[in-house]
Amino acid sequence: MSIIDRDALALRVSETLSGRPVRWAKNVVGDYDGRDRTLEVFNADPREQRELLRKFRLLRKEMETAVGGPVIVIFHTREESARLYSDFVTKALADEVTGDVVQAQRTFASLVSVLQAALGIDRPLHTRATVPGTGSTALPRRAA
Amino acid sequence: MMRFDEKARESLEAVERLLVRSDDGMSEPLSNAAASRAYYAAYLAVADRAQLDRLRFDSRDESYYRHDTLPDRACTWGILSNDTSDDLIFLRDLRVKADYFEDMVHYDEASEALTVANKLVTTLLRGSES
Numbered sequence: 001m002s003i004i005d006r007d008a009l010a011l012r013v014s015e016t017l018s019g020r021p022v023r024w025a026k027n028v029v030g031d032y033d034g035r036d037r038t039l040e041v042f043n044a045d046p047r048e049q050r051e052l053l054r055k056f057r058l059l060r061k062e063m064e065t066a067v068g069g070p071v072i073v074i075f076h077t078r079e080e081s082a083r084l085y086s087d088f089v090t091k092a093l094a095d096e097v098t099g100d101v102v103q104a105q106r107t108f109a110s111l112v113s114v115l116q117a118a119l120g121i122d123r124p125l126h127t128r129a130t131v132p133g134t135g136s137t138a139l140p141r142r143a144a
Numbered sequence: 145m146m147r148f149d150e151k152a153r154e155s156l157e158a159v160e161r162l163l164v165r166s167d168d169g170m171s172e173p174l175s176n177a178a179a180s181r182a183y184y185a186a187y188l189a190v191a192d193r194a195q196l197d198r199l200r201f202d203s204r205d206e207s208y209y210r211h212d213t214l215p216d217r218a219c220t221w222g223i224l225s226n227d228t229s230d231d232l233i234f235l236r237d238l239r240v241k242a243d244y245f246e247d248m249v250h251y252d253e254a255s256e257a258l259t260v261a262n263k264l265v266t267t268l269l270r271g272s273e274s
Contacts, residue, residue: 028244028245029244030243030244032211032240032243032244033210033211033212033213034211034212034240037212038240046250046252046253046256047252049234049253049256050234050256053230053233053234054230057230069212069213070212070213070215070216072212072236072237072240073233073237074237074240074241074245075237075238075241076247077247077250077253079250080247080248084246084247
């Protein structure tokens with residue numbers, strides 16, 4: 001499975017887990033069964049983790065088929081996310097906000113198009129093809 | 145066939161001791177060690193049941209039950225239900241964090257691990273005494 005596909009899966013998990021930053025673990029020290037199939041979920045406090053696991057259950061089988069085996073899920077508490085992983089968490093949250101802004105801009109542009117069509121003002125401006133303008137932007141002189 | 149029931153019970157008792165917080169402040173909880181041992185308590189209880197059923201170890205050298213696949217396999221074998229399989233997954237993944245990540249396991253996580261492991265060990269070893 002390509003890195004892009006794995007990243008897309010991580011993004012889906014993030015969406016399922018209420019937008020929490022998620023990534024595949026890299027360069028983990030030591031070895032354990034499932035080391036190359038470890039998913040990190042950030043900003044997940046102890047009291048939230050069991051519920052998040054229940055939500056993840058909906059994706060588990062599909063994920064495991066895609067990555068070729070059981071997925072290990074590591075929950076990082078908010079405190080540890082800030083202490084140890086602030087660079088990643090900050091960037092992930094910023095990217096999410098940027099994505100929201102881009103989406104909002106698209107929605108706005110689409111609404112403007114609909115509104116223009118409804119009001120009949122969605123026609124392009126007419127361009128003169130034959131008689132060119134003077135090119136002068138100066139205001140006309142007032143007669144003395 | 146090997147029995148792991150006594151080691152499962154001992155691991156559980158170890159978790160309880162590791163999480164003790166004394167009033168005089170002389171003893172602080174050791175949450176990372178407790179989380180790791182809580183998983184092994186549950187793992188050993190499942191392994192004990194699997195050995196009683198003469199199920200072979202499935203690691204490459206056939207010396208243990210693989211940790212990543214055991215929750216699913218134990219479900220297939222009828223040792224765990226879907227819910228208790230999830231419990232074992234929770235314990236397994238917390239143990240990975242405790243042993244391989246820089247994070248410090250929170251006391252509440254380790255305490256939850258003790259509750260979950262206690263339930264699993266008690267249920268699995270009931271009726272399978274040596």
